[in-house]
Amino acid sequence: MSDIRVKIDGVAMAAPDKVLTNKDLEKIVDTSDEWIRTRTGMVERRISDEHTAASDIVLKACEKLFKKSSLRTRDIDLIIVATVTPDHAFPSTACILQTKLGIPHCPAFDISAGCTGFIYAITIAKQFIENGAATNALVVGVELLTKITNWTDRNTCVLFGDGAGAALITQAHKGEISEIIDTYISSDGRYGDLLIMRGGGSRNPTSKETVEKNMHTLYMEGNKIFKIAVKSMGDAAVKILERNGFTGEDLDWLIPHQANLRxxxxxxxxIRLLPQKVIINIEKYGNTSSASIPLAFAEAIDDGRIRRGDLIVLDAFGAGLTWGSVLLRY
Structure with missing residues (x-):
């Protein structure tokens, strides 16, 4: 086991300026503000324009991040981008971001783990640093889900928004309280078809037919996903706490994936956690997939709720199906 300890140095976020409210959605599909609020907890979400790509919005988050940190871009020796809405199929959005930040000659790659992507990325970065293969990692969760949303499907188009979050994962110095204590990730591909975008890959290459069949937009069986998500996120939170000798009562904060308020x-x-110890911003941003946890994390740091030394669990569930959790002391 490595003697190297790993911490989150800082987190920053960015979101598009354009806001799409529930009232706006009432004009697009057969829905209502009351229906959306009671079933999801969402009030509005952010929408990127047609010229904005994933690397554009995450660049803004990264610029904020480096302004708050003593680290400079030249110190970064690993870049991981978690996304299901990359700029292109290839090259990776991580490589595009690497160029925009002027960071030469370091590993840069994307991962696809749906809404659990940020937790997967933290897990990978932690292992790189513990193994001595990296010292300072830039870990990103970014999604432009509104670009793959079916705006005629009232059950899914109300859910998703765009945003990005970025974190610096670094070695913790001797005597520092900050530490990523443990991570847990898992998946079960048997249920992959419940949350999928079928078009555009080698199984269903882009064609006139795939476009006409709306195969390039997100498909989700919401009721089935809901039941699995409730169990999986609960299991992940319990597992990470129990195997490290903690309970929900020990936590300062839970930062869950912002999928659905229920x-x-x-x-x-x-985990028997008081509601006031849960970081929630779903009402402002909707479901931003891999961006949702760093978005909420960054906002809670910026407004003073989260402080250095706080004990926190990050918890998520997503396409794959995937799920996972992180236990950390910020």
Missing amino acids: IIDATAKR
């Missing part, structure tokens, strides 16, 4: 509430109840 899922968030169920997860908090599972």
Whole structure:
């Protein structure tokens, strides 16, 4: 086991300026503000324009991040981008971001783990640093889900928004309290078809037919996903706490993936955590997939809720199906 300890140095976020409210959605599909609020907890979400790509919005988050940190871009020796909405199929968005930040000659790659992507990325970065293969990692969660949303499907188009979050994962110095204590990730591909974008890959290459069949937009079986998400996120939170000798009562904060307010509430109840200890911003941004945890994390740091030394669990569930959790002291 490595003697190297790893910490989160800082987190920053960015989101598009354009806001799409529930009232706006009432004009697009057969829905209502009341229906959306009661079933999801969402009030509005951010929408990127047609010229904005994933690397554009995450660049803004990274610029904020480096302004807050003593680290400079030249110190970065690993870049991991978690996304299901990359700029292109290839090259990776991580390589594009690397160029925009002027960071030469370091590993840069994307991962696809749906809404659990940020937790997967933290896990990978932690292992790189513990193994001595990296010292300072830039870990990103970014999604422009509104670009793959079916705006005629009232059950899914109300859910998703765009945003980005970035974190610096570094070695913790001797005597520092900050530390990523443990991570846990898992998946079960048997349920992959419940949350999928079928078009555009080698299984269904882009064609006139795939476009006409709306195969390039997100498909989700919401009721089935809801049940699995509630169990999986609850299990992940319990597992990371129990194997490190903690309970929900020890936590300062839970930062869950912002998928649905009912899922968030169920997860908090599972670990017996008071509602006021749960970081929630779903009402402002909707479901931003891999960006949702760093978005919420960054906002809570910026407004003073999260402080150095706080004990925190990050918890997520997503396409794959994937799930995972991180236990850390910020």
